[in-house]
Amino acid sequence: MAFEGVRSNISYSLEPGIGTGVCAIGVFDGVHRGHRHLISQMVEAAHALDLPSVIVTFDIDPEELFLTGGMHDKLLSNDERVELLASLGATHVQVITFDERLSSLAPDVFCDEVLARFMEPVQVHVGEDFRFGAGAAGTAGDLKAWGAGHRCTCVTHPLYRLRDGFVTATRIRGLLASGEVIEAGVLLGRDHRLRGKVVHGVERGRELGFPTANVEVPGCCQTVCEGVYAGYVGFGEQRVPAAISVGASPTFPDAPGRLECHLIGFEGDLYGQEVTVTFVVRLRSMTAFATVDELVASIGADISWVRDHLGTWGGHHAAIAGRRHGVV
Numbered sequence: 001m002a003f004e005g006v007r008s009n010i011s012y013s014l015e016p017g018i019g020t021g022v023c024a025i026g027v028f029d030g031v032h033r034g035h036r037h038l039i040s041q042m043v044e045a046a047h048a049l050d051l052p053s054v055i056v057t058f059d060i061d062p063e064e065l066f067l068t069g070g071m072h073d074k075l076l077s078n079d080e081r082v083e084l085l086a087s088l089g090a091t092h093v094q095v096i097t098f099d100e101r102l103s104s105l106a107p108d109v110f111c112d113e114v115l116a117r118f119m120e121p122v123q124v125h126v127g128e129d130f131r132f133g134a135g136a137a138g139t140a141g142d143l144k145a146w147g148a149g150h151r152c153t154c155v156t157h158p159l160y161r162l163r164d165g166f167v168t169a170t171r172i173r174g175l176l177a178s179g180e181v182i183e184a185g186v187l188l189g190r191d192h193r194l195r196g197k198v199v200h201g202v203e204r205g206r207e208l209g210f211p212t213a214n215v216e217v218p219g220c221c222q223t224v225c226e227g228v229y230a231g232y233v234g235f236g237e238q239r240v241p242a243a244i245s246v247g248a249s250p251t252f253p254d255a256p257g258r259l260e261c262h263l264i265g266f267e268g269d270l271y272g273q274e275v276t277v278t279f280v281v282r283l284r285s286m287t288a289f290a291t292v293d294e295l296v297a298s299i300g301a302d303i304s305w306v307r308d309h310l311g312t313w314g315g316h317h318a319a320i321a322g323r324r325h326g327v328v
Helices: 033-049 078-085 107-113 140-148 169-177 181-188 204-208 292-310 320-325
Strands: 009-011 019-025 053-058 092-096 119-127 153-157 193-199 213-216 227-235 238-247 258-263 274-284
Touching: 019 033, 033 053, 033 119, 033 153, 053 078, 078 092, 107 140, 119 140, 140 153, 169 181, 181 274, 213 274, 227 292, 238 274, 238 292, 258 274, 274 292
Parallel strands: 009 092, 019 053, 019 119, 053 092, 119 153
Antiparallel strands: 193 213, 193 274, 213 258, 227 238, 227 274, 238 258
16 A cells, blocks of 8 residues: 655654654665565554654665675665655655664664664564674564564565566566566566766767767666667656667777667757666667668667657657556
């Protein structure tokens, strides 16, 4: 059950103030359908008890603290993840600073310093594979034991199943790496997207008659398999259908590989702006064409597909991707 029109109060402070409530805790990378299901169950439980509902998460994915060189496969940036969690109907999103000190706490101390510091939980909802505390040694069983001494019930949720398998971030990353953005979107409950800044390129697309916005994406984010995709480029209040090229062009091997987007029907200067690139469907793999004319014809066909199926800037098809998954 969704509680529409409710946007969470986001807090990065651990000052007490929520009082008695019900919470769900996790990283929630991707905020996929499994996460949404768990959070919706928590929100329903809180409504039944007439108590605040609280999503407890972290300012970074804990793996970012331990992986040499950082993460390279995040499904959402940290800011996007918190923003999306705030749209799911809970009354609060509590963001915890994850650092070396927090990572070294014993499970019971972790609960005392995290959960019991800013609220008095009567229920804590977690996935059955939830881990916490030093060395990720704490389990749902440890959480139940802590709860027994604090008049708090630990509710564990089995992994969510869809399409003959569990919905996990690892499964979704594998689909994106293979270019299966439609299937990944089904598990996410939305189309996969990347946020980045528009930068200057070599203007090869403009020379061919198809100007593109070259988007520089943070290296920590999960990219998709090389190829050409149909999707959208969003900026401000605009959402423009686009033909999207990912990776280096085999026809121009000296050109740098990047994320390039041809916005259908849009003319304007986006240099320096942050945009969101949304992937709806993979149209084809990257191909080495014998002539430039063959390349131009293929790009024209890609653009025609996007125009026919997703529309143009200001057209009537801008909600197709959101309706396809039931979640925008």
